[in-house]
Amino acid sequence: MNSLLLYKVQKMLGGFLKGLLLAFVITFYMFTNSNAQHITKNDSLRIENLIKGANSSLMKYNYDETIDLAYVSYLESDSLSYSSGIKRSLLLLADAYKAKTAYSSSLNYYLQAEAEIEKQKNVEELVRVNYKTGELFFEWGVPEKALAYFNKVLAVEKGVLSETDKIELLNRKAETHLKLNQNGKALDTYNELLKVFRKNDNKEQIINTLKKIASVYTLQNRYEDALTSNFEILEVNKQLNDTASMATSCNGIGFLYKSLSKLPEALSYFEQALEYNELMDKKGANKNAIISNLINIGVIYQSLGDYRGSIRSFNKALKVVEGEGSDVEIAVIHNYLASIYYNSGNYPEARKHTQHAIDLLQGTENIRMLASSQKRLSHIYEKTGNYEKALESYQEYSVTKDSLLYRQQLNQEKEQYKQFLAETVEKQSKLELIDQEMKALELRNEKVKSEKEKQEVELQLKEQQLQNASLANEQLQREKQMQKLVLIQEQIEAQKKDQEITVLEQKRDLQALQLKQSEILKKERQKELELQKSKLDLQESQLKSSKERQQYLIWTAGLFFVILILIFSGFIMKRRDNKILLSQYEKINEQKEKIELINKELVQLNEEKNSLIGIVAHDLKSPLNQISGILDIIKLTSRGQTKEQQEYMEKIFESVKRLRNMVTKILDVNAIESKTLNLKTEKVDLPEVLNEVISRFEEMANKKGIAIHKQIESNLPPVNVDVEYTSEVFENLLSNAVKYSPLDEEITVKMAAQNSSIRIEFIDKGQGISREDMKNLFGRYHKLSARPTAGEDSTGLGLSIVKKYVEAMNGKVWCES
Template structure:
């Protein structure tokens, strides 16, 4: 490195030009991070960006790690990106002053790196901070800067996001026609480029406008579209936001029971991932609905929680502090420009003193060898320090993993409680839907269509709640079983008939095969049927058209083995490690757009082991999968 610097200066002297060597402007070649360090930081930042939408606390831990590594190796772009993600974390938690400070610091670093896209993203986020503080003039100014850069670099997704933000400003100022115009313009762009997050935002925004216009059915329709899309992308931020909005829409429509359901669910999701603003809105909605249904104790409790979060979010001192910070940052930027001009003038002056420069160069040449020796010593010491730091980081990661395990157990408990509480209202809704079927001849076509949608939705919700409660019952050892000698052949043929219509619909061939001499097995008949239904449903869900699914029953010496074999995409090595875990979503995608909460295979494992059976899977990626369950075979001497 030093040798290249000296060669650079000598070449300048030979060409008749002399680089500045006087004072603070003496040439220093900046240290550059290695390719491995850049890849590591970029990977951490990417993962933190994903976790911001699903697990903000995990994202915060990764952001802190990225900042430490980036600053240690002087990776400016990595620091800038991590600060941008940090600003989003603060903004999602309602800490707007910290968000503004962090976004602005990120902006300055991105400008020094000449990264126009990231600069545009920073202006966009700073505009969001001002809009939330109702400072629409500053919000619009920052959105304009972001929009101009997005157009310049041809980033359609960022252009769409800015158009949506302009719509937000119009909406907040009650110019709803202009807002709808902007939202539809942005939505058209996002649909064209298949931008899932942008489409979700567009549906959300249109739902907001129609809610303000008291067109509740239209608002609920857009909110439901956004919710389904957010769930499919596991975007927990948008899921919480949409649940809140559905609660408000149903409350405005005087459907208080449904409003209470969505607001409670919004509070649960927001609290789980610590979303301050969404949690505040959920408590506000709960307070309003509880008051309208006469539950004044619950209304007071919810309103107190709402007030607590509102005070932290809309603190007037925070608004004033952001304005002061903006002034300081603008002044600092101007001072930097002045210093840069002074540096250029000083450089021109120093270049006239080339004779003095030549003498200094000779001295530098003499000192280089000594400095190289010192540098090697420093590198060795730095390597030792890095090894110690890696050890400390490993210990911190182990502690974080322990904390995450505890949080996961608490999450499972909350999910079980929510599922149990949901069962009664779902049954009530299904009862109402069944009653409405008797009157559907008097309904319009649209009403019949809505009734069908409600029936499918409630059936799916009841199935999901049942799966969650079944899993909870097995884990708590409260699941009752009736183990007896069962002829599995009959159940296999029944399930083949039950699923034939589904298989024909997807153009799949469903066959059965018996291997060995038939005999009974020791199982609970209904639970075994549930296991087969889960395995068949899973195979049908992931099998492409024209393929075959085999339901095989093998009678071995002392075991009866049932397997479901498909010709789908198979499982990767990573999928095989977590295939029977709870709430797991594997890499393969359903071929018919089906949805899943990730409990089916987990229940298969728990049911099988509860009946003293064995379960496993054999698969190679790209060549289908075969799931096996094995139970005790009934011999001639076995008793029922």
């Protein structure tokens, strides 16, 4: 009886334990459900509607509305851990910000979308977002980063990218290489594309790719290779019977031959292009291509020296452009014609076309062309001897050149250069900003990851606490049951006598119960072991988290230390640079002092030289005058001299005369330099002075068989000059003309009124003056490469004295050869 009762109690206890375990499971399920979010059909439908609306706004270019809707869908998707919604919302935000050129924000969302897609391990979507990120960098002007993403996309397994996508990507990659000035790599990429298009026999794409290859070859100055590509383009266009493209190809080939200085070949292809364009013109095509061809042909003829062919071509272009072109376009053709006529020496035609160009350009914004035309007109008038008009045109050119609009154009070029520098700096800042964004994103991802790990640990702790509470409750129930069991045992002992019949059965049942109890104890121990193991796992996780935090602290401290080192290094470098600058400044000051000292010494030496020359020349003048006087006395008193003695006397007299003239000129130069000229200006009849000088040189000219022709205008007014200095100027100029004229030639002396002054010309038929000699013509002591034709002496002082005297009398002297 006692055994049966104990068995019943045991059954009741087992049922109770099962119920308790079920309650624990339900409680745990409710607890976990309270901390988890489930996406209902309504939630997903609401998010999908938001994404659909954002997509629609993006297609309508309403980017602000796209951003608002996508951000709301992102927040809701994130709160519900709806991965698909998060990914699509981030991509919409990135696309909208990219369209608004807010590249920094766009990059942030693309990188977040990339991280979300990597979790899902969706290769196709990852390729798509990487390509979009590359496109973003390309548009942002950061080709280095764009190239890295394009290469990343191209590195994926075959089959992920379609052929169309691959072609588009290779084109973009080649453009990126060009932006980075990696012309060789761009060429390799275009050749890879060309193989694909040739395989598919896509003639249109073959032509486009060959054009790009030719342009890269041209950038590399590989004109022969560029020609090969253009010839292939021409052949394909002929197969397609595309006349317009054939004309364009011939033009391109012509320009390449021109770059190679193969002008006949260039002319041939420009003429072919003209034939194609004229054929198109019969069908009503645009005449601009014909005008361009005619200009190219005219330029080539001009380069070949065929001015007639060039003029013929430009006149044809002028007829076409006068019918349809603007004033500036017509002026361009007139300028071309003016340049050709000017170079060929046809100054009247050059003047006519230049004046046409100026009239057309007046009032337009093309100030530079107007200034160039005015300058050419000034040169034309100067060549034709109309100096007054030449001066007037040059003044107009100066006014135009200095005009406000001209300065604005120059300032615009300067601003463009500044903008180029600013863009370079901006590009560097973009790269730094991008690196910061990517680092910030990595930190955010790490933070999110650590937060999730923290939540998981907290969840495990709550689960453990719940399990501990359940076990404590179970233990309490067990103790209550044991107390009841003790009470029942006391009742059993009281009824022991009544139960002796079933002792054996009770013992057997008791053994079974003990066996079950031992199993229960064994399970409890196993649970305790599992609990200990979970505690150890928790401790290990906490230890790992602690190590990671320590690692972050170490990295932060290291980064701070590196920044300190960089700051200190910068300070040291700045101090060193300051020392170098100070040293250089001291050296410059020292050099400046040395230069000033040398300048003082040079000034002193120049003064001493002038003084010495003056003293020597002055001291030489008296003895020479005495020698000259003695020679005159000998001439008058000596009779019966032989012919040989008379010749010797003449030679001595001539030598003394030359030496005295040289001393006089040296003294004149010294007086000019010391600014001690005493001008005695008076009203003078210049023709009379000139005739007197010419009469003195007629004998000298007759010895060389030279005829002096005078062209002196009548009724010239008197001029306020110094007679002696004017006479000496005429003597020097006429002396040079006689010295440097060949035997039996002519010298022409002209005098005529010009405006408010008188122009005097001494014209000889000598060998001319070189450009190098022209620079030193009016310098002191300079002897020219040309020599006197009869071996006459030259001191190199005559023209320098002429220049000083003329300028002292407010005149002007120059030479034309």
